């Protein structure tokens with residue numbers, strides 16, 4: 001349903017209740033609530049918070065909700081990878097499709113209107129999961145924009161993998177993924193990823209150095225290749241849990257390197273905290289958001305996995321992921337609360353290369369209504385999402401707010 005006007009909205013930018021006119025998918029005008037308006041379909045918010053819709057910088061739909069199917073699994077990365085790999089080829093496509101559709105529904109209900117989706121490309125499944133998710137992305141396009149990544153979860157060393165990655169990119173997949181820690185030679189893996197990115201002119205999104213040991217950091221290998229290929233600003237890394245385990249000086253140097261190389265960082269709390277940080281001594285295993293932002297690094301917080309061996313507690317709730325990152329990072333200052341909110345809205349939108357959105361004149365009307373009064377309450381309390389709009393279309397609504405024809 002297309003909405004012409006959102007009324008009685010609370011905006012971060014204004015102490016007054018506001019009315020927003022929506023037209024052609026965008027916010028045409030922001031005015032004061034109560035002024036006379038033209039006829040149209042209204043969404044009446046009753047003073048609830050209207051915020052930019054959330055953007056998920058990193059999520060897996062093709063292994064969502066496999067916790068029960070996988071059975072008992074140790075809370076380690078190799079066990080989680082093996083557990084899901086063992087299911088490939090055994091689970092009917094209908095189950096994978098239903099699970100992915102459920103994941104999309106949950107994202108939209110949680111206020112997400114765009115997501116970067118890591119699509120597994122591997123010899124056992126070829127491009128089957130890609131074709132499934134291309135179809136889902138097309139079907140769901142009015143509700144959510146799904147930006148697909150060709151992701152080699154089991155590495156690039158297996159015979160045929162480089163051909164499969166090239167085939168996926170030839171079919172138009174817009175982002176090259178990578179997973180250097182699973183191959184015997186991570187530098188070789190990175191070289192292949194950067195070559196593919198150059199050949200197909202695509203940005204890069206890496207799963208990186210998922211370890212508690214600082215010496216296993218791959219950041220400098222990535223930064224060297226960013227420099228060599230001249231792709232500053234086009235590379236994103238997820239996890240980078242080694243950052244959490246580094247001595248403070250080494251961490252500061254690593255964050256400085258990320259900032260200088262224009263490498264963006266994505267924290268994935270539901271997985272990072274579950275699968276890492278278990279060494280001796282244990283760490284908090286979540287890269288430091290506040291220090292990274294202070295160093296000038298672009299940072300997003302994302303879902304990663306949903307209820308599977310990689311993230312049994314993954315729940316598609318980005319506000320809760322930001323809340324959790326705030327607790328772990330002790331990010332309670334007004335500035336760091338703002339960074340947490342930006343890490344699930346404007347920062348991931350920028351990483352995905354999306355145009356500006358939110359309750360601002362001229363921006364795309366991708367909007368979320370929260371049962372909250374202030375934007376910082378979104379990350380302090382992870383409140384309920386009451387409605388989600390994409391390009392002015394109401395794509396989710398709880399029992400309130402009310403839709404009226406005026």
Ligand SMILES: [Zn+2]
Pocket residue numbers: 058059060118207238304305
């Ligand atoms: Zn991932």
